[in-house]
Amino acid sequence: MNQFKKLMIASMMTCTMSLSVSAVNAKTTTKTNTKVTAKATTKKATKKAKKQTIKLNSTTKALTVGTSFTLKLTGTKTKAAWSASNGRVxxxxxxxxxxKVTAVKNGNVYxxxxxxxxxxxxxxxxxxKGTTTKATxxxxxxxxTLAQGAYTTLTYTTKTDVSKMSxxxxxxDIVSANLSDDGKTVILNGLKAGTATLTLKDNVNKTSAEITVTVTDNSASFTIDNDLPGTFSTYTSDHLSAVTTLSNVNVTSTADDDSTSAxxxxxxxxxxxxxxDNDNHVFINYSINDSKGHSVKSGTIMLFxxxxxxxxxxxQKVSVDNDNSYVIHFSDYR
Known part of the structure; x- marks a missing residue:
């Protein structure tokens, strides 16, 4: 009997210990599972929160009138309603x-x-709006305006070396044009009456300037005050009297720097x-007067x-000053 009680007591103690261990294991398992689940849920929630962060690609921006930039909203697929606080953009x-945001007026705007x-x-x-400095x-x-036979110089402004200018x-045939060695002037020479168009080029800055040159004829002008054909008395080389009839008189002239050759x-x-007698010679006198009536040239036309x-x-060739009007008068040879 005593032996049976001892066995029963031992069996009951073993069951009690098993139940205690099971309870402890169950508690531990529950605690572990709860911790894992909570950690996974937190991670998932953080990831979801990160995906839903909505923001603009820029919160401040500096522009000048006429410039623009693109403003973007990220972190959402929902359509945004765009607006500006005033009409400056x-x-x-x-x-x-x-x-797209384009600045139209200076000031501040949201x-x-x-x-x-x-x-x-x-x-x-x-x-x-800023000003852009363009090379000129x-x-x-x-x-x-340049007289035929005269020259002048023009100055030009650029930092480009003359070797890069043209x-x-x-x-x-109307004007000759050259650049000075110092790269500062254009040298022009009037060759004949007319108008020429020149183009000065800066081949570095890709700029140019157009120059219009008008060359005027500064040669002297001539008129003849005789009624032609005209008859003139003359002495021959043998001092005999003769009559000559003058006709088809024409004057052509060419000017250089200072004078006109007519x-x-x-x-x-x-x-x-x-x-x-075939040896006879005849003569006709002429005189050239300026616009004031002063004689500047005189001579004799001689035919042999x-x-x-x-x-x-x-x-008959003569030379007179430029820029004057002259009158040619023929007369008898005495």
């Missing part, structure tokens, strides 16, 4: 998460994206020579070995 190319009841704003500061080629004069001239041409018909009834050509 223009909003264009709107999408559900971006907008550009906002609205999602639900929440606004996401960017502060935009707009300055006045300045010439002291773009229009030049000048084009399609009218080289060539007088015409025809002389010899009449009433009074001799058949003439015969009565024949017509002869003559050429």
């Amino acid at each position: 223009k909003l264009s190319k709107k999408t559900k998460n971006s907008v 550009v906002s994206a609205k999602i639900g009841k929440t606004y996401y704003s960017c502060y935009v500061k707009i300055g006045k 080629l300045a010439v002291s004069s773009n229009k030049v 000048i084009t001239n399609a009218d080289k 060539t007088i041409t015409g025809k002389v018909k010899v009449e009433n020579l009074g001799t058949d 070995n003439v015969q009565s009834g024949q017509t002869y050509n003559f050429t």
Whole structure:
């Protein structure tokens, strides 16, 4: 009997210990499972929260009038309502998460994206439109009047070396154009009357300047005050009296720097020579007076070995000052 009680007591103690151990294990397992589940849930919630962070790509921006940038909203697929706090910017190319912002007036403005009841704003500061300095080629004069045979210089302003400069001239018979070695002036020489267009080029800055050159004819002008054809009395080389008829007189001239070279041409018909001698010579006087009536040149037209009834050509060359009007007068030779 006593032995049986002992066995029963031992069996009961063993069961009690097993139950205690099971309870402890169950508690531990529950605690571990709860901790793992909580950690996984927290991680998932953090990841989800990270995905839902909504923000603009810029919260402040500096612009000048006429410039623009694209404002973007990230972290949401919901369509945003875009707006500006005033009219200093223009909003264009709107999408559900971006907008183009163009500055139209200096000042400050907020550009906002609205999602639900929440606004996401960017502060935009707009300055006045900046001026861009473009390389220019300045010439002291773009229009030049130049006398035939004269020269002048023009200055131009550029930092480009003269070796990188050039000048084009399609009218080289009217004016010659060259650049000085110091790279500061254009040298022009008037060659003949007319108008020429030159182009000065800065081949580094890709700039140019156009120059119009007008070359004037500064040669002297001539008129003849005789009624032609005209008849003149003359003495021959043998001191015989004769009559000559002067006709077809023409004057051509060419000017250089200071003077005009004139060539007088015409025809002389010899009449009433009074001799058949082939050695006779006839003469006609001429004088050239300026606009004030002062004689500046005088001379004699001489024809050699003439015969009565024949017509002869003559050429007479004279030189006078430029820029004057002259009168040519023919007279009898006495």
